[in-house]
Amino acid sequence: MYNGQSFSDLIYQFYSMRIQFGYYTEGDTLPPIETLSRDFRVSTLTVKTALKQLRDEGYIITCGGKATKVNTSHADPASAVRFLSARMDRFADFYPANEMIFSSLLTESFRLMEEKDFTCLLELADRLAADYLMRFYSFALQKLNNSLVMNLLWESSLYQGLPFLKAKRSSELYDLNKIRRSLKNLIRSGKEKDFQAVHSDFLNFQRTNRKHLVQFYAEQTVPVPKEEQTPFVWHIYRERPEICYSLASHILHQIYLGHYHETHFLPSYEKMAELYGVSVSTARRTIRLLCQLGAAQSINGKGTRIFSMEESWLPMDCGIPSIRRSLAFFIQALELVKYTCRDVSQTFLKKLTRQSKNALLQVLEHDLTFDRSELTLLHIVKYIAEYHPCAGIREIYFKLFELMLWGYPIMTGLKESDSQRKCVEYAEMIIHTLKTNDFLSCADAIGQLAVWKFSAADDALCRCGFDFEAYRLLPSIQLM
Known part of the structure; x- marks a missing residue:
């Protein structure tokens, strides 16, 4: 609670x-x-x-x-018209992203289902209305036990206005009998453990519903200028101060991937406040947060020392609630990437320009040459957030990239030879398949890297005394 x-x-x-x-x-x-x-x-x-x-x-x-x-x-009936009209043009980009992400997540949730879970889903399918379709998704996705996933479902539903549509108008939105049959076929495939069919059927199911929804909305909206359209924004930081944590994420980015990775000390509080347009007290709180995380160390008379990837990182203070919460966001973001990156990477790689592809290859090969292959997945997530053709994916993966940064003081501290060897193997595989334009194999390699990275991060957190179940207890809306 x-x-x-x-x-x-x-x-x-x-x-x-x-x-x-x-x-x-x-x-x-x-x-x-x-x-x-x-x-x-x-x-x-x-x-x-x-x-x-x-x-x-x-x-x-x-x-x-x-x-x-x-x-x-x-x-105020006009409020619904204003709400939908301001999003109508953006839906063309939002829906493909939504379908790609949730088809992967729902398929993973079906892998975890037991007989009693499928029985509950059948009951929801039989009682289907606008609300119950949302509850069907919510019930299924709760099996992943990942509050970021539930948060994304909530924010996506709010953006579409689904929680505000009156249930008795469902017949105007959907062919309910057809949807019931589709959902029961999905459940049947899940019970038979035909997860390839589950994934493709979920994707087709969402695309069919999208057509009905867009048509329904189009009949009730008015034209709104492009500059006044409301884009999808994934609000994650509802329960903590955003400035301090966003600034800390930005500095972590600069430490591992930006211009701070070749320096030994951060600027003074005053210079950082001026550089980032924040108060000195905000800069001080941000640095304290980085020190508690183990990414930096304040030294009297010298300043704030940054720990490079080649050095042993300082132990983090897992007893601090803000650190536990940040690490919870990290591991759940990494898990969400694990579930979705294969499908997302395929669409991303196929649309990469030659210039962007060469730039990505250059970064990955540089990391491989200088023993920084543990950053391979982080770089790929960053490039997806910058260059994916779908703005909705860019928004989601940018937020995941920011959250993943919180765990890299741990990940860069893994000095075991087996861990380093695995990083190199995956980096070489990704570089080779990217060079040969074998995008399907490259996406598979990225997916395998994400699975291994999640397992390694989970082990590292356990060794630090971070309770396995603790990071599952972030607040989330269940929609039930």
Whole structure:
């Protein structure tokens, strides 16, 4: 359970938009506080804070000991039109990214299913409506036990406006009988462990639904200028200060892949504050965070020393909540890359220009020459975030790249010969297949590297005393 102002704001946004979009009719009530607490996986205090804001602004009416009623006078049908119109042009880019990522994730979740899980999915398929399709995805993806995955599902659903669509309008959106048959075929393939069929069927299922959804939205929107269109943004840092952590991610990037990797000391607090446009106190907190992570060390009278990849890293302080949370984000981001990078890499490699391909090869070969092959996967994720033809993938992989940086003080500290040999083997395989334009084999090699990297990172965290289950306990919305 999680208690935080940002999560109460999220619940407020969820229900205020549902009311504005006309999801509720006169006489409708909200679920009890205990139900909302369970559904959003937050404390009852967080739910009460959100309900108080809704009541203060007139969205709901509460009476002691009675159900919370919706004030439908706040319904504004034009708000739905404005919301969808501002995204309509962006959906053409967003949906392919969504399909690519979630087909891979849903296939992985089916690998973990037991008979009782498939029984629950069949029940959801039989009760299908707009809400229950979201719940079907949510239930399946919970098997991955990765809160970043659930967060991505939540943000993707919010961007499309799916939680705000009234269930009784499902027949306008979908052919429900056809969808039920498709979902039951998916479940049947999952029970038979035909995961290749599961993946292709999920992809086709999403593409079919996309056509219906785009057509439904197109009938209800008005033209909006391109510059006023709202792009998809993956909001991950809802529960912690963004400036300090974003700056720390940027500096980690500069330490391992940028101009700091050839220096021994970071600039002074004052120079860093001026360089990055932040306060001196923010710069100081950021450096303290890097020191706690083991990536740097403050030395009295000299400044902040950076540890190179060739040096032994300092032990991190896993007892600090912010460090544990950052490492949790790292390992879950790496896991998400493990699940999705093969499909994403295929589309990325096929669309690479000759210039971009040569630039990537140059970086990978440089790392191989100077014994920095442990950065191969990080560089590939970075290039995907910069050059993938789909803006939605660029957004998702840029956030994953930032989160992966938090674990590289650990990964660069792995000096075992077997670990270094594995890094070199995968780097050589990726470089060779990229040079020969064997993109399918190259994507397979990248996927194998991600699987091995996740296992190595998990082992490294365990050796540091980081509890295996601890990084699974980040807050996430379950949509149930």
